[in-house]
Amino acid sequence: MPAGYRPRFGGLVGQGGIRFAAWSSAASRLWVSIFDERGNREIDRLELRSEGEGVHALFVAGLAAGTRYGFRADGDYAPERGLWFDPDKLLVDPYAVEIDRPYVYDDRLTARRGEGTDTAPLLSKAIAGALAEPLAALPPLFQPGGLVYEVPVRAFTMLHPDIPKQQRGTIAALAHPAVVEHLKKLGVRAVELMPVTASIDERHLPPLGLRNAWGYNPVTFMALDPRLAPGGLAELRQTVAALREAGIGLILDLVFNHTGESDRFGPTLSLRGLDSRAYYRHWPDGSLVNDTGTGNTVACDHPVVQEMVLDTLRHFVRHAGVDGFRFDLAPILGRVEGVFDTDAPLLRAVRNDPVLGDRVLIAEPWDIGPDGYQLGNFPPPFLEWNDRYRDDIRRFWRGDRGMVG
Incomplete structure (x- = not known):
C-alpha cells in the first residue's frame, strides 16, 4: 500500500x-x-x-x-x-x-x-x-494470553469521583491517571472498548424512554459518537497514546455485520438509500437476509463493502494508533453468498494487509445464520471469544456442583 x-x-x-x-x-x-x-x-x-x-x-x-x-x-x-x-x-x-x-x-x-x-x-x-498525519507504525502492545478488560466507556467512567465531571463518560476519561492506575493494579494488558463509533437507538426504545447504552447499532463505521468523543478522533488518538505509555493496549469493538437501518420498517439513513441491494444481503425475492437478528445483514462478500471495511480498519490504525479490533458477529465477515468460508476474501484481505496484518484480531465466532456457530474455525492470526470457557469459569466461581474437578 x-x-x-x-x-x-x-x-x-x-x-x-x-x-x-x-x-x-x-x-x-x-x-x-x-x-x-x-x-x-x-x-x-x-x-x-x-x-x-x-x-x-x-x-x-x-x-x-x-x-x-x-x-x-x-x-x-x-x-x-x-x-x-x-x-x-x-x-x-x-x-x-x-x-x-x-x-x-x-x-x-x-x-x-x-x-x-x-x-x-x-x-x-x-x-x-x-486528518492529521498518519502515526508511525508501532507493533501492538497486547500479546495473546494477556488480560483484556472489556469496557463500556460511558458507564465505566460516568460516576468516578476522581474524574472531572465534564470529562466523565468520554474516551478521554480512560486516560485519567486514576483510571490508568486502576487498570495497572488489575494487571490489564489491553482495554477493549465496546462500540465508540456513532450509533442510533432501535425504533422500539424511544417510546419506552430507553436508549441503546452499548452502541451495537451503527449507521456509519468511521465517525466516533460525539457523546463519547467530544474531542473527535484526536481524543481517541491521545487516549491510545496515554494507555500505551502505561503499557496498556487499546482494542476497538467494531460492528460490520449490520447497521441501524434495520428491517424493511426501519429508517433510511445511509447505505439503504445509496444502494441497498449491493450493501446488504437480500433473498432472491428482494427481502432482507437477517443473519444478525437486527433486521439486516451487511454484504461483506461485496467488493465495495470489503473496501469500506478495510478502509475503516486502516483509518483507526493509521490515525489513532489502535492495537487491534474485536469483530462483532464475525462469521458475517466470512460469509460468501451466505456460507461461512474460513478463507473468505475479506478475512484473507485483513490478514494480508500491510497496515492490519500485525494487529490484534479477535472474532466473536457466531451469528444466527445457517452454521452460524464457528468457534475454533477462524484462521490464524484471529483470536476468538470462547463462550464455553466463559460459561465454565462462571459456573466454577458461582460454585456449581461438580465444577471443582
Missing part, C-alpha cells in the same frame, strides 16, 4: 476544495447537499458525475475542512425488490470521519417516497475533515 494512501470515497479535503465521492451501482443520479456551518440549512445541492463502475464524484472548489454535507440519491423505488431511492432522504456519507451531532431516531426517517418528508433536519451531517 502506498505511504500516502487515501480512500477513494468520502469528503476528501484537498488543495482549494473538497472532492465528494460515493459508490452506487443502481442510482440514476447522486447529489451532495452542502449545509451551513451549524448543519441546519441546506445552502447548495450539486449533482455528482458518474465516473464509471459505480463511482460518482465531484470536486467543489472553495470548500474547506469543517464543511457539513450529506448525499442524496435517485433511482427506482421498489422496497419489495430492495430498491429505496428517494431524493427526499438525506444520506450520511458511509465514509464520514466525523458527524456534527449524535444520531437520533425519528419515525419520520422511515417515511415512504412521496410522503413529502425531507429528512435533512432530522439527520446528522458529515463533517469533511483534514
